[in-house]
Amino acid sequence: MSDRDAPFEVTPVRPAPGAPAESTVAERKWLGSWARSFTVSERNVFLLLAVVIGLFSGMAVVCFRILIEWVRLALLGSALAPAPLRVLLVPTAGGLVVAFLVQKYFRAARGSGVNQTKGAVYVFDGYVPFRTVIGKFVTCSIAIGSGHSLGPEDPSLQMGAGIASAFGRRFNLSRDKLRLLAPVGAAAGLAAAFNAPISAVLFVIEEVIGTWSASALGAIVLAAVSSSVVLRSFLGSEPMFRVPAYVLGHPAELLAYAVLGVVGGMVSLVFTRIISYFRPKLRDLPDWTRYFQPGIAGFLIGLIGLKMPQTFGTGYPYIDQALHNQYAWGMLAVLGFAKILTTSLSFVTGTPGGMFAPTLFIGAMIGGAIGGLEHQFFPQVGASVAPFALVGMGTFFAGFLRVPITSVFMVVETTGSYSIVLPVMIANTIAYVISRKYQEVALFDLLAKQDNLELPSMEEQREQIVLRVEDAMRKLKSQPLQASDTLGHALGVAENSGEEVLLVRFPTGRWAGLTKADFTDLSARYPRELLLREVLPTARLPVLHPDQRLDDALRFIPGHTLLPVVSRAGSRKLEGVLSLPDILAAYQKAT
Amino acid sequence: MLLSFILLALFFVITAALARAYHMREEGLVEEWSEKGKSDLATGEPAKAFEDFRNALSYGPENRFVELRLAEALLADGRYAEARSYLLALWESAPGSGEVSLDLAHDSLRLGNVNEAIHYLGDAILGSWEREPALNRRNVRVELCELLLSHGRTADAQAEIAGLAADTPPGNAPQREETGRFFLRAGEPDRALVEFEAALHVDPRESKWLAEAGQAAFQAGDYSRAETYLSRAVREDPSLGAQQSLELVRDVLANDPFYLGLSEEEVARRIARDLDQGLARLRACQASGTPSSLSLPALQGLAKDAQDFQKRVSRRALERSPQEQNDAIQLTFKIVDATSKGCGPGTGLDQALELIEKQSQGRAP
Numbered sequence: 001m002s003d004r005d006a007p008f009e010v011t012p013v014r015p016a017p018g019a020p021a022e023s024t025v026a027e028r029k030w031l032g033s034w035a036r037s038f039t040v041s042e043r044n045v046f047l048l049l050a051v052v053i054g055l056f057s058g059m060a061v062v063c064f065r066i067l068i069e070w071v072r073l074a075l076l077g078s079a080l081a082p083a084p085l086r087v088l089l090v091p092t093a094g095g096l097v098v099a100f101l102v103q104k105y106f107r108a109a110r111g112s113g114v115n116q117t118k119g120a121v122y123v124f125d126g127y128v129p130f131r132t133v134i135g136k137f138v139t140c141s142i143a144i145g146s147g148h149s150l151g152p153e154d155p156s157l158q159m160g161a162g163i164a165s166a167f168g169r170r171f172n173l174s175r176d177k178l179r180l181l182a183p184v185g186a187a188a189g190l191a192a193a194f195n196a197p198i199s200a201v202l203f204v205i206e207e208v209i210g211t212w213s214a215s216a217l218g219a220i221v222l223a224a225v226s227s228s229v230v231l232r233s234f235l236g237s238e239p240m241f242r243v244p245a246y247v248l249g250h251p252a253e254l255l256a257y258a259v260l261g262v263v264g265g266m267v268s269l270v271f272t273r274i275i276s277y278f279r280p281k282l283r284d285l286p287d288w289t290r291y292f293q294p295g296i297a298g299f300l301i302g303l304i305g306l307k308m309p310q311t312f313g314t315g316y317p318y319i320d321q322a323l324h325n326q327y328a329w330g331m332l333a334v335l336g337f338a339k340i341l342t343t344s345l346s347f348v349t350g351t352p353g354g355m356f357a358p359t360l361f362i363g364a365m366i367g368g369a370i371g372g373l374e375h376q377f378f379p380q381v382g383a384s385v386a387p388f389a390l391v392g393m394g395t396f397f398a399g400f401l402r403v404p405i406t407s408v409f410m411v412v413e414t415t416g417s418y419s420i421v422l423p424v425m426i427a428n429t430i431a432y433v434i435s436r437k438y439q440e441v442a443l444f445d446l447l448a449k450q451d452n453l454e455l456p457s458m459e460e461q462r463e464q465i466v467l468r469v470e471d472a473m474r475k476l477k478s479q480p481l482q483a484s485d486t487l488g489h490a491l492g493v494a495e496n497s498g499e500e501v502l503l504v505r506f507p508t509g510r511w512a513g514l515t516k517a518d519f520t521d522l523s524a525r526y527p528r529e530l531l532l533r534e535v536l537p538t539a540r541l542p543v544l545h546p547d548q549r550l551d552d553a554l555r556f557i558p559g560h561t562l563l564p565v566v567s568r569a570g571s572r573k574l575e576g577v578l579s580l581p582d583i584l585a586a587y588q589k590a591t
Numbered sequence: 592m593l594l595s596f597i598l599l600a601l602f603f604v605i606t607a608a609l610a611r612a613y614h615m616r617e618e619g620l621v622e623e624w625s626e627k628g629k630s631d632l633a634t635g636e637p638a639k640a641f642e643d644f645r646n647a648l649s650y651g652p653e654n655r656f657v658e659l660r661l662a663e664a665l666l667a668d669g670r671y672a673e674a675r676s677y678l679l680a681l682w683e684s685a686p687g688s689g690e691v692s693l694d695l696a697h698d699s700l701r702l703g704n705v706n707e708a709i710h711y712l713g714d715a716i717l718g719s720w721e722r723e724p725a726l727n728r729r730n731v732r733v734e735l736c737e738l739l740l741s742h743g744r745t746a747d748a749q750a751e752i753a754g755l756a757a758d759t760p761p762g763n764a765p766q767r768e769e770t771g772r773f774f775l776r777a778g779e780p781d782r783a784l785v786e787f788e789a790a791l792h793v794d795p796r797e798s799k800w801l802a803e804a805g806q807a808a809f810q811a812g813d814y815s816r817a818e819t820y821l822s823r824a825v826r827e828d829p830s831l832g833a834q835q836s837l838e839l840v841r842d843v844l845a846n847d848p849f850y851l852g853l854s855e856e857e858v859a860r861r862i863a864r865d866l867d868q869g870l871a872r873l874r875a876c877q878a879s880g881t882p883s884s885l886s887l888p889a890l891q892g893l894a895k896d897a898q899d900f901q902k903r904v905s906r907r908a909l910e911r912s913p914q915e916q917n918d919a920i921q922l923t924f925k926i927v928d929a930t931s932k933g934c935g936p937g938t939g940l941d942q943a944l945e946l947i948e949k950q951s952q953g954r955a956p
Contacts, residue, residue, distance in 0.1 A: 052595055059606040066613045078620050079646050167595070234610040238653055245683050317649040325676040386676060 046177055049167055050184050050219035051226045056167075057160035057188035058230025061152075064137055064159065065193075065235065068152055071145025072313060080317055081309045087147070088302040091312070094146025095298030098139045098351055099291050106135025110350045113158030115448045117186045118208055118455045126165055126178035133162035139352040143294070147312040149301060149342035151357020153193040160189020160227070183208045184219045191224035192231040194356075195240060196413035200224045203406040207444065210458040239416035240316065243323050246387045246419045256378070257423035260370045260388060261395055261430025267366050268399030268435050271340050276446050278348040283450070293349035301342045310335055311342045315361035322368045322389045323415075329372025329385070336365030355443075359400050360393045360414075367392015387423065390415060394424045399431035402442040402459055407432075465590060469553050470546035472586035473565045473576035480505045480564075480574055487519070487535055488528030494519045501562040503541075504532055509571035511564045512539035546575050550583055557583065621651035628660060637667035655681060655688075662694055671701045689718030693731055705742055709735065729758060729766070736773050749777045756786065764793035768800055771807065780810035798828035802836075809836060812950050814843050842943035848920060849951060859910035862919045865944060869926035870897045872941050876934040890933055893926050924948045 075090045076082040082090075102109055108116065109132055120128045140155040164185025168178040183204045191200035201217075201224050209216060248254070282293060304311055310318040322332060343358035371388020390411060398407035407428045412418055441449070441457070448455040480503040481490050494502055494516045502519070504512040514522075514536075526535050542556045544565045556563060557580050567573040628643030644661035651657060658681050665674035678695045685691060696711035712735040720727040732755050739748035752773040759766045771786030787804035791797065805820030821837040844850065846868075848861040873894050877887070900922060904915050927948045931937060937945055 052599065055599060056602065059602050062606050063609055066609050069613065070616075073616070078624070078650070079642075080649055081642070170595075234606060236653075242652060242680060245679075317645075320652065321645070324673065324680065326673050384676070 045171060046173070046180070047219055047222060049164075049171065049173075049181070050188075050222040053160070053164045053167055053181070053185050054188040054191075054223035054226030055230055056163050057156075057185055057223070058192040058227035059234075060133075060137070060159055060163060061156045061189060061192035061227065062231055062234045064141065064152060064156060067137070067141040068145045068313075071141050072147075075146050076312070082312075084306055087305045087309060087312075088299065091147040091298030091302045091305070092295050093298070094142050094148060095294030095296070095349075095351060096292070098143045098146075098148075099294040101135070101139050101142075102350065102352060103290055106131065106139055106352075108132040109135035109139045109352045111352065111447070112154035112347075112354045113156075113161075114154050114207065114444055115451065115453065115455065117158050117161040117182055118444070118448070119453050120161055120165065120182045121179055121208060122455055123453065125175050126168060126180070126182045128158070128162040128165040128182060130162055130166045133159045133166075136162070136352060140354075143346070143351045143353050144313050146298065147301060147305060148294070148298060148346040148351050148353060149311055149313070149315070149339060149358055150346050150351060150353025150355070151314045151360075152354060153190060153356035154354030155352065156189040156193035156354075157186045158189070160185035160187070160192075160223075164188070164223075180213075180216045180219065183216060184223045187220045188223035188227035192227040194410070194414060195228060195231055195235075195237075196410060197221075197224040197228040199406050199410040199413050200228075202409055203403055206403045206406050207401075207458055210456065210461050240414040241320055241323055241390075243386060243390055243415045243417050243420075246390070246417060248419075248422060254423060254426055256371075256374050257388075257391055257427045258430055259374065260367055260391055261427035262434060263370055264363065264366060264392060264395030264427060265399045265431035265434025267336070267340075267362070268396055268431060269438050271344070271362070271400055272435070272439050272443050272446070274340065274344045275347060275443070276450070278344065279447070280450050282348050282350070290350060294346070294351040297345040297349040297351060300345050304338055304342055308335060308338050311338045314357040315339065316357065319361055319364045319389070319393070322364045323386045325385045327365075327368065327385075329369045329376065332365045332372060332385070332389075333369035336362050336369060339365065355401070356397075359397050360410075362400075363393040363396025364389040365392070367395060387420060390417065390420050391423045391427050395427040395431040398428035399435040400443060402432065402435060402444075404428055404432045467550040467586055467590055468546065469544050469548045469550060469565055469578060470575075471590075472550055472553075472582045473544075473546065473578045474582055476503065476574065476577050478502070480511075481532060483507060483531065483533035483536075485532050486528060487523055487526055487530050487532060490514075490532055491519045491523050491528070499562075503562070503564055503574070503577070504536065504539075505572060505574070506533060507572075509566075511541045511543060511566075511571075512536050513541045513560065513562055513564075514539075515561070543571055544578055550586060553578060554583060617650040621647045621654055621657060623647075624650070625654075625657050625660065628657075628664065632660070632664055632667065637664045640664040641668055641670075655685060659690060659694065662698075666694065666697055666701065669701075671698050674698050675702070687719050689715045689720045689724075689727060689731070692718050696734075700738070705738070709738060709747075712738065725758075729755065732758070733769065733773075736777075740773070740776050745777055748773070749779060752777055752779075753782075756782070759786075761789060762793060764790040764797075764800070767793075768803065771803060775803070775807055775810065780807045783807040784811055784813075784816075796823075796827055798824050798831050801827060802831050802833040805833060805836065805840075809840060814840050814847075818844060839939075839943060839946070842940055843946050846940065846943055847947045847950075848916075849947070855910055859906060859916065862916055862923070863906055863909060865923045865947070866897060866901070866919050866926075868940050868944060869923045869930070870894065870901075872930050872934075872937060872944075873897070873926050876930045879934060887933075889929055893922070893929055896922060897926065920951075924951065 075094065076086055108129065113136065116132070117128070120126055136155045136159050140150070140152060144150050144152060161182040162185065164181040165178070168181040173181065186208055187200045187204040190203055191197040194200060201220050204220055205212060301311070318335070321327065327335070339358055339362045343355070343362070346353060347355065368385045368389035370392070371385045375384065394407045394411035397410055398404045401407070408421065408424050411424050412421055442459045445455070445457040445459070477498045478493065481493060483504060483506040490502070501513045501515050504514065506512070522535055541560065542563060544553050544556065544563055545568050546565055547568075553563070562577050562579045564574055565576040565578055567575050624643050624647035628640045628647060631640035631643055641661060641664040644657055644664055647657045648654065648661060658677055662674045662677040662681070665671070665677065675695070675698045678691055678698055681688070681691045682695060692711045692715035696708045696715060699707035699711055712731055715731045716728050716735065732751060736748050736751045736755060739751060752770065755773065756770045759770050767786045767790040771783040771790065774780070774783035774786060784804060784807040787800055787807055790800045791804060794800070801820050801824035805817045805824055808814070808817035808820060818837065818840045821833050821840055824831055824833045825837055846861055846865055848858050848865065853861070873890060877890055877894065900919060904919070909915050909919060923944070927944050931945055936942065
């Protein structure tokens with residue numbers, strides 16, 4: 001057998017005395033890398049937490065909704081139209097109990113929960129006391145279950161934020177991550193409450209955090225999806241409302257929906273004004289009156305409920321009825337305005353509960369009324385009441401809560417009907433524009449101001465004029481130098497130039513900036529015949545583009561007197577230059 | 592993190608238990624309100640039934656059975672547009688449901704849209720039925736036949752009745768009889784007779800079916816069979832009202848000169864008697880003053896022709912000459928035709944003559 005044919009053998013090497021065996025070293029290295037691969041960074045913990053928060057929030061919302069139903073069944077009975085005595089007594093008693101609990105134990109449970117969540121993000125470093133979650137859970141269940149005209153969605157949002165906040169504190173997350181965690185929980189809570197994850201994500205972005213932050217978006221989506229999955233597995237995956245199929249018969253129908261947009265915008269203005277006028281008035285009353293305000297509101301709601309039990313609670317079964325043409329247009333209009341009254345009563349007296357459900361109810365009724373009216377006088381408008389009620393929900397949502405994008409997806413997701421999207425977009429936009437024009441401050445911002453909270457207005461942020469580099473840049477007084485120019489030539493140009501800094505362009509698109517003093521210094525160290533690219537081998541300036549935000553440019557300016565603004569089509573093409581005084585001048589001009 | 596997962600598991604168990612209890616309660620409420628609704632609907636209180644079903648639906652919004660009952664309560668309460676909205680939503684979720692299609696047809700009918708009703712009835716026949724599909728499909732087809740016939744769409748009805756006949760089991764006498772009556776109404780007495788005879792196979796002494804078979808044979812112009820069935824019907828149940836038809840059939844059979852197997856003498860005798868009868872009716876018609884000024888001269892002309900013929904042709908000549916027989920018959924038929932136009936349809940022997948005339952002209956009786 002030749003050496004070639006001999007079997008391959010590995011001769012073990014004996015380790016030096018005292019040194020670890022080679023296999024042990026290898027094992028340790030491998031274990032080290034394995035362990036490193038399992039090292040959980042805060043970012044990964046954050047994403048994992050988002051899923052866990054979604055699961056918890058989803059289950060909390062399931063329990064919340066079940067509790068509301070049980071309270072309603074126990075107090076008002078199983079019929080949609082309860083007995084008259086219950087109609088009068090239950091909301092009154094419910095209001096009194098809720099007021100007592102809020103005043104004594106859960107003061108932070110007042111209101112809808114949206115601004116409280118924003119407050120947690122912007123004022124309290126993402127901190128939502130868990131006591132508030134419990135308070136919201138208990139008080140809202142009693143309030144909504146006893147017939148107060150409020151909904152479970154906004155409280156679910158706050159409960160989600162509270163659960164997220166508790167987890168964040170438990171895992172000692174940084175303050176920055178804690179702030180981000182509250183919106184994550186809010187999205188989870190809202191997604192489960194509406195069974196609408198897309199709308200929940202959009203709402204949190206539109207109303208709570210205001211920007212499409214990449215760091216938060218992934219976690220928000222994960223939380224919303226996981227909470228929706230939980231809700232669907234426990235309470236079913238059907239959309240909230242079942243609607244007949246809609247087909248746009250004729251493009252002229254869109255005009256009818258435009259009219260709905262106008263009316264929806266105006267009615268939402270009325271609703272906003274009522275709440276913004278009466279809420280501070282009642283808050284200014286002596287503290288002891290707060291023990292009775294929800295009870296009195298409950299009694300008045302009961303009086304209205306004697307004739308219109310539809311205005312009780314969330315009103316979802318009645319939205320379903322409106323969507324199935326079960327009311328004449330006159331009745332729809334009356335129900336819409338009655339709901340404005342009952343919801344205002346509940347909300348301005350500080351009864352805990354949300355505004356989303358009543359908003360959808362009012363929108364559906366007003367929309368249905370407009371549809372019925374148009375159908376009566378213009379029968380050629382093909383659509384029946386149902387699509388108008390459907391579009392009305394989104395319209396009022398857009399006009400009242402001022403979340404135009406969310407409102408469109410909300411309708412699509414809660415009904416599972418995509419075909420309605422065109423009329424919804426038209427009507428929502430009109431309602432939003434009208435509301436924006438005649439009510440400068442959005443409802444949530446108004447409520448925050450009444451609560452002495454200076455929360456950032458997402459609407460204002462969205463509509464703020466964005467200054468860009470092109471608004472501040474100026475032309476260079478002299479032509480930029482080329483990398484192929486000699487140092488002597490550059491020195492001559494520098495002496496005659498009006499610019500403090502001269503830019504040098506390299507063939508690769510790289511830019512360098514030198515002051516006159518720099519050139520004098522270089523000419524003292526190198527022969528004047530040398531080319532600039534030989535004396536400036538590594539010099540490099542950051543470059544800007546004309547469409548970049550001026551705020552972003554500020555991050556590059558420190559340490560540089562002047563920065564080149566180049567074309568996106570090629571960084572060799574100079575569009576202008578930008579200096580710190582230019583930026584400041586632009587900001588000054590804008591204000 | 593471990594604690595979180597333990598908490599998660601615990602919370603999951605609690606939520607699952609709560610959700611289960613909640614769903615059971617919901618199902619109980621759906622059942623409770625549905626039963627109440629059904630009872631209210633049965634006692635003729637559709638408005639209350641509607642409220643009950645609506646309550647039931649608020650706990651089981653996807654319950655198709657309740658939704659259907661609710662739509663039916665709305666239909667019974669005359670709230671057709673609302674019913675339609677529910678039914679359309681149901682139809683979209685279950686386009687193959689025969690029950691939903693049938694309710695939609697009823698709704699369309701009440702809203703006056705016959706074509707749509709026919710369309711939905713067609714869907715209901717082809718649709719799925721959870722209980723007794725064959726019987727339900729037959730009932731819908733019966734309804735469709737009824738609708739088509741009542742709206743004069745005879746050709747469409749004939750196709751549906753043919754379908755009905757094909758689906759009818761041979762031994763189901765009541766259904767065969769029902770199909771026969773539809774054929775009769777649709778102007779197909781031959782096929783009606785087949786159905787009635789099939790029914791009579793099951794019970795040959797059922798007087799109603801005998802009378803209907805006699806009527807079908809009569810309309811088909813088969814007076815011998817008509818006489819057989821009608822006489823049996825009268826024998827079985829004299830109170831049935833078939834006596835008059837029987838007498839008419841017997842008049843036809845006794846006076847028809849074309850009846851097969853008659854002797855020459857009998858043919859001539861019948862022809863002469865028919866002419867006499869026609870002339871008598873003609874005179875009565877002229878005397879009544881009923882005929883219009885337009886038909887009076889024609890009647891006078893016919894009377895003169897008949898008198899001339901009687902003077903010119905003896906009974907013996909009539910027996911021997913087929914030509915004279917034919918002339919006499921043609922003259923009689925002209926008289927029958929003119930008198931029925933001038934003075935309206937005859938009765939008794941006159942009516943029998945009219946039937947003989949129609950049959951000889953190849954027209955339906």
